[in-house]
Amino acid sequence: MIDVYSWATPNGHKVHIMLEECGFAYQAHPINIGAGDQFTSEFLAISPNNKIPAIVDHHGPDGKPISLFESGAILLYLASKAGKFLGTTDREKFTTMQWLMFQMGGVGPMLGQAHHFRIYAPEKIAYAVDRYTNEANRLYGVIDKQLSQHAYLAGDEYTIADIATFPWLRSWANQGINLADFPHLAKWFDTISQRPAVKRGVEVLAGLRKPMNTEKERDILFGNQQYKRH
Incomplete structure (x- = not known):
């Protein structure tokens, strides 16, 4: 049994999808x-x-429980455990990992910032909105080009590269994206x-998530609560 501690967010859904795909x-x-x-x-x-998210696998690699955080590391662990969605040859594995790192280092952080400044920021800062919306469009273009050459x-x-990336693109409209501009990505x-x-x-967990309506919630997610030592 694997315990997953999570919420209905793109990073959470990566692991939820992977667990379902693997049948764990x-x-x-x-x-x-x-x-x-x-x-x-x-x-x-x-x-x-x-x-x-974070997980606790009660049957880890040595038969003992193992806990993991960071969604990319969790995906790699589950792919290794299942023997699926990572590739079989070294070439396939490293190709998969480079696109996983592309999601972890680029797609997630940049689309998250686009979403934040377009939707959640208490004031609309034109420079920030333009910067991250433009970067979101650039990243969608990189993905679209790759998918023009591969399925x-x-x-x-x-692979786990697709599993990691897909949840982040579900909010394309909030990121300032016109999906029709990226036909290969749209098909994928x-x-x-x-x-x-x-x-x-x-x-x-999607049924538990509600719209953020209070200043207390905003402070917990975006304010000083984030920066306290716990």
């Missing part, structure tokens, strides 16, 4: 990041960076969204 038995434990659950001592014990990000097979997006495991994965 798991239990999802909600970490309500708007309520501050990520700052509890219990959660910090397995995710010291106070970010979701999936790392080649002709579906539609293909992945129809996978049964993906449909199940994006529903995990």
Whole structure:
């Protein structure tokens, strides 16, 4: 059994989808990041960076429990455990990992900033909105070009690179993107969204997430609460 401590966000959904794709038995434990659950001592014990998701696999590589945080590391671990979605040859594995790192280092942070400054920032700062919207469009273009040559990000097979990237692109409208400008990406997006495991994965904990309406929630997610030592 794998315990996943998570919330219905792009990074959370990466792991939810992967668990569904692999067919692992798991239990999802909600970490309500708007309520501050990520700052509890219990959660910090397995995710010291106070970010979701984190997992505890009670049957780790040596037969003992292992806890992991960082969604990319979790995907690599689950792919290794399942023997799926990473590639089989060294060439395939490194190609998959480079596109996973592209998501972790570029797509996630930059689209997150685009989303923040366009939707959540208390004041609209034109420079920030333009900077991150333009970068979002650039990244979508990189993905679209890759998908003009291959069915999936790392080649002709579906991998953790696709699983990591797809949830971040579900909010394309909020990121200032016109999906019609990226036809190869749009086709890939539609293909992945129809996978049964993906449909199940994006529903995990989704019913618990509510719109952020209070200043307290904003402070927990974006304000001084983030910078306290816990």
